[in-house]
Amino acid sequence: MRQIKQDRRSHVIATATVAALVSLALVQGCSTGSASPGAARTPAAASRSPVVSASAATGSAAEPLPTASYPLSATPSTIPAVREHVPARGPGWRPASGARVVVPPADSAALSDEGRLLAGELRIGFAESAEPRRGDVQLALGAKDSGAPESYTLTVRDGQVRITGPDEAGVFYGTRTLKQEVAGGRSAPEGTVRDAPAKPQRGLNLDIARKNFTPDWIEGRLREMADLKLNQLGLHFSDDQAFRIESDTHPEIVSTPHLTKAQVREITALAARLHIAVIPEIDSPGHLGAVLRAHPGLQLRDAQGRVVKGAADIANPAAAKLVDELLREYLPLFPGAIWNLGADEYQALVYRDPQTSFPGLAAAARTRYGSAGLVRDLATGWLNDRADVVRSAGRAPAAWNDGFFAGGVVKPAQDIQVEYWTGKENGARPPLEYLREGRKVVNLNDEYLYYVLGEPNQFTYPTGRRIYEQWTPLVLRGTTAVPASYGDRVLGARFAVWCDLADAQTQDQVAAGIRLPLAALSQKLWDPRTPGLDWTAFKTLADRFQP
Numbered sequence: 001m002r003q004i005k006q007d008r009r010s011h012v013i014a015t016a017t018v019a020a021l022v023s024l025a026l027v028q029g030c031s032t033g034s035a036s037p038g039a040a041r042t043p044a045a046a047s048r049s050p051v052v053s054a055s056a057a058t059g060s061a062a063e064p065l066p067t068a069s070y071p072l073s074a075t076p077s078t079i080p081a082v083r084e085h086v087p088a089r090g091p092g093w094r095p096a097s098g099a100r101v102v103v104p105p106a107d108s109a110a111l112s113d114e115g116r117l118l119a120g121e122l123r124i125g126f127a128e129s130a131e132p133r134r135g136d137v138q139l140a141l142g143a144k145d146s147g148a149p150e151s152y153t154l155t156v157r158d159g160q161v162r163i164t165g166p167d168e169a170g171v172f173y174g175t176r177t178l179k180q181e182v183a184g185g186r187s188a189p190e191g192t193v194r195d196a197p198a199k200p201q202r203g204l205n206l207d208i209a210r211k212n213f214t215p216d217w218i219e220g221r222l223r224e225m226a227d228l229k230l231n232q233l234g235l236h237f238s239d240d241q242a243f244r245i246e247s248d249t250h251p252e253i254v255s256t257p258h259l260t261k262a263q264v265r266e267i268t269a270l271a272a273r274l275h276i277a278v279i280p281e282i283d284s285p286g287h288l289g290a291v292l293r294a295h296p297g298l299q300l301r302d303a304q305g306r307v308v309k310g311a312a313d314i315a316n317p318a319a320a321k322l323v324d325e326l327l328r329e330y331l332p333l334f335p336g337a338i339w340n341l342g343a344d345e346y347q348a349l350v351y352r353d354p355q356t357s358f359p360g361l362a363a364a365a366r367t368r369y370g371s372a373g374l375v376r377d378l379a380t381g382w383l384n385d386r387a388d389v390v391r392s393a394g395r396a397p398a399a400w401n402d403g404f405f406a407g408g409v410v411k412p413a414q415d416i417q418v419e420y421w422t423g424k425e426n427g428a429r430p431p432l433e434y435l436r437e438g439r440k441v442v443n444l445n446d447e448y449l450y451y452v453l454g455e456p457n458q459f460t461y462p463t464g465r466r467i468y469e470q471w472t473p474l475v476l477r478g479t480t481a482v483p484a485s486y487g488d489r490v491l492g493a494r495f496a497v498w499c500d501l502a503d504a505q506t507q508d509q510v511a512a513g514i515r516l517p518l519a520a521l522s523q524k525l526w527d528p529r530t531p532g533l534d535w536t537a538f539k540t541l542a543d544r545f546q547p
Contacts, residue, residue, distance in 0.1 A: 076181045077181075087189070093137075093160070099124040121179055152196075153194050161188060172226075199492035201491045202229065205444065206235055212257045224515070234494055236283065253291045282342065283340075284386065286345045300312060315360050328393075349426055355374060381410050387416055404434065420434065442492055467520040493524075
């Protein structure tokens with residue numbers, strides 16, 4: 001009898017041993033297959049055999065079955081590249097059935113737009129909830145002092161994503177990173193992204209005066225810009241060729257076709273939802289040809305009575321009155337913080353002797369500023385007066401750099417932001433002179449950042465590669481950078497589309513031509529370090545995100 005029991009015991013032990021071996025093989029196979037497709041196991045992880053206890057082999061619940069082993073996650077591939085990623089082990093996250101974007105009720109007013117947009121893009125649900133479930137993406141505001149403006153933290157852990165930031169823009173940029181991470185069916189990698197822009201002003205400048213762009217096209221560029229974390233759209237809507245926005249106070253100046261005010265409100269509303277500020281520009285006292293065609297008595301004439309193209313007679317108070325009426329009409333239409341007053345290329349100042357060529361302007365300068373007053377002082381006074389108008393409405397004034405003249409009796413107001421584009425025009429000075437004066441400067445370097453239709457005047461279409469490999473925000477003029485010690489005064493940059501030969505490209509060709517330059521610009525403004533990717537790899541990444 002004892003022998004029979006012993007034989008049975010031996011049989012049980014043998015059976016348990018076989019079961020353990022089978023269980024081990026199954027666990028190893030399941031472990032390999034359960035990792036996400038984007039998280040291949042490391043050779044070390046693949047060679048390790050999970051430890052299976054006797055209780056596991058015999059089906060006891062005393063110890064859990066082995067779980068999948070994951071390598072440390074890789075840094076996400078995005079444009080612009082994230083500035084810091086702390087890797088972790090795990091499967092990452094991708095949209096799945098039942099997943100939601102959730103916003104806590106306390107943050108609903110601030111973040112519901114961002115949440116609904118992301119949910120639509122990822123084709124998952126949206127809910128207001130303080131309790132995210134596994135598979136959800138949670139958006140939430142942190143304390144106001146929890147990070148730099150526009151910064152965010154994105155954490156992928158335990159099958160969830162959490163995006164936080166000190167402001168709405170930061171949370172929004174976190175959603176742009178997540179959108180790119182999962183593009184094309186990929187996974188957002190496990191771990192934590194901490195990210196923030198190097199420069200506060202990043203954008204596109206668009207000349208809609210010389211070429212009509214449809215509202216749909218403009219809105220398409222806004223969406224493209226938002227995904228690149230660009231936050232400004234400059235809108236140059238008045239020039240010699242046309243005035244492109246509906247006017248109630250002066251309908252006689254408006255060109256056909258043009259944007260209605262309702263269309264502009266839709267554009268600015270979309271821009272606001274995408275955290276893009278629209279910077280309007282009514283250029284004066286030059287580039288006013290479209291306005292002056294309806295008011296020929298306000299045109300500047302030289303000593304021989306010849307009309308100076310596009311230039312207003314700044315000695316005539318009626319010219320100032322007309323421009324101020326337009327500024328006051330459009331200020332409520334554009335709620336952004338900055339207004340570009342232009343001030344560039346005033347043709348009276350390209351004459352060899354402006355005082356002799358324009359005796360009326362010279363007399364007005366002496367009357368206002370004393371015997372030492374010159375025509376350039378009168379132009380500076382014009383700029384300061386227009387700055388007073390926009391400043392009174394809570395806007396920060398800006399102007400092109402060749403509207404800031406050195407010396408003279410009157411100085412441009414210190415708070416007028418310098419839009420630096422050239423050193424070639426009369427009045428233009430090297431960028432260091434503006435920086436040494438303590439002025440804030442935005443980079444629109446015509447060597448790298450000017451996309452001029454038809455390539456007149458020796459302009460060539462800029463390429464993304466050249467921006468990516470050669471340009472930095474400190475390269476304000478030509479190809480030479482200003483000293484890094486002035487970096488804090490260079491607030492950022494905008495890529496500019498100018499339509500000198502409007503029919504040289506269709507608007508679709510313009511969109512295609514500026515796609516890679518905008519991507520390169522976004523990278524160089526977001527992260528001051530040398531990019532980690534070479535141009536070929538960067539272009540491949542940009543092509544992956546192409547709409």
